[in-house]
Amino acid sequence: MSLVKGRTCSESCMELLSLELVHYYARQNNIPAPAAVEAIGFRVGRQLAERYTANRARLGEPLEVIKFICKEFWAAAFRKQVDNLRTNHRGTFVLKDAAFRWLSKLSVDPLPPGVPAGPSPVAELARDYLILPCALIRGALVHLGVEATVTADASNLPACDFTINIKSRN
Amino acid sequence: MIVCAAVIGQQNNPLYLETFQQAGTGSEGALRFHYIVHCSLDAVEEKLLQPQKTPGEPSDAYLGFLYPTEDFKVYGYVSNTKMKFILVLDDMAPKDEEMRLIFKRFHAAFIDAISNPFYTVNTPITSPSFDASIRTIMTTV
Numbered sequence: 001m002s003l004v005k006g007r008t009c010s011e012s013c014m015e016l017l018s019l020e021l022v023h024y025y026a027r028q029n030n031i032p033a034p035a036a037v038e039a040i041g042f043r044v045g046r047q048l049a050e051r052y053t054a055n056r057a058r059l060g061e062p063l064e065v066i067k068f069i070c071k072e073f074w075a076a077a078f079r080k081q082v083d084n085l086r087t088n089h090r091g092t093f094v095l096k097d098a099a100f101r102w103l104s105k106l107s108v109d110p111l112p113p114g115v116p117a118g119p120s121p122v123a124e125l126a127r128d129y130l131i132l133p134c135a136l137i138r139g140a141l142v143h144l145g146v147e148a149t150v151t152a153d154a155s156n157l158p159a160c161d162f163t164i165n166i167k168s169r170n
Numbered sequence: 171m172i173v174c175a176a177v178i179g180q181q182n183n184p185l186y187l188e189t190f191q192q193a194g195t196g197s198e199g200a201l202r203f204h205y206i207v208h209c210s211l212d213a214v215e216e217k218l219l220q221p222q223k224t225p226g227e228p229s230d231a232y233l234g235f236l237y238p239t240e241d242f243k244v245y246g247y248v249s250n251t252k253m254k255f256i257l258v259l260d261d262m263a264p265k266d267e268e269m270r271l272i273f274k275r276f277h278a279a280f281i282d283a284i285s286n287p288f289y290t291v292n293t294p295i296t297s298p299s300f301d302a303s304i305r306t307i308m309t310t311v
Binding site: 047143 | 231248274287
């Protein structure tokens with residue numbers, strides 16, 4: 001990995017940490033869990049953006065920033081590149097990852113026979129675990145000067161879609 | 171010799187300023203450099219607005235020589251994230267390659283400092299270890 005240069009960590013440790021992070025904040029009664037996880041992700045995203053862009057040519061347009069996120073940032077943080085990038089040219093970008101690594105181990109108990117299947121239980125479960133990666137991406141974007149919102153959709157795991165909405169300048 | 175090193179944040183807010191002059195200056199010296207660094211921001215902005223020499227050529231983070239004052243020369247470097255790094259030198263002509271290298275090390279030290287989980291983004295850096303590493307970079311030239 002060209003960006004990381006020897007600064008790597010064990011993938012299983014990383015997985016366990018992100019798992020425990022969500023569980024830890026879910027157990028805290030006095031802090032709203034999504035906000036706490038979001039804040040951590042946002043801060044780390046900003047720091048990663050500073051580190052990963054240190055040795056590269058200057059980024060200008062928001063599109064260049066998005067491309068950087070898809071290629072280099074994704075490769076460094078999630079160990080692969082984004083598989084597909086779509087845009088409506090009005091500030092909305094959809095990043096499709098066919099096998100999002102952070103959710104590759106996620107599964108739910110199979111329903112007992114006879115119980116009608118609800119609205120995709122895996123997606124429900126994945127929602128909590130997607131707050132951190134979304135916040136990471138948003139933090140990196142904001143730090144590179146692109147104000148945006150990031151949402152994720154994991155209705156057909158392991159594929160995962162991230163939608164970036166850039167806030168218009170005016 | 172480098173007499174002052176400064177980091178300016180994304181909203182042109184000062185994050186760090188340190189002077190490396192011989193004893194005898196004190197806080198008045200720091201104030202003077204605050205003024206010089208503040209003035210250099212205009213030059214930084216001007217450099218950033220300049221069109222690329224040849225289209226397609228990646229623009230460099232190192233901005234080179236910004237402007238001279240009576241006694242000093244001011245050099246600049248801007249990261250992708252619009253963090254500005256300013257160095258003030260007393261009279262001598264360094265090679266661009268050397269300056270580039272110093273700025274790279276300066277930036278690397280800064281990245282390590284802001285990666286501290288107890289540091290809040292866009293606030294002045296008070297870490298003593300950052301101080302120490304800057305001192306090493308700037309005085310071993």
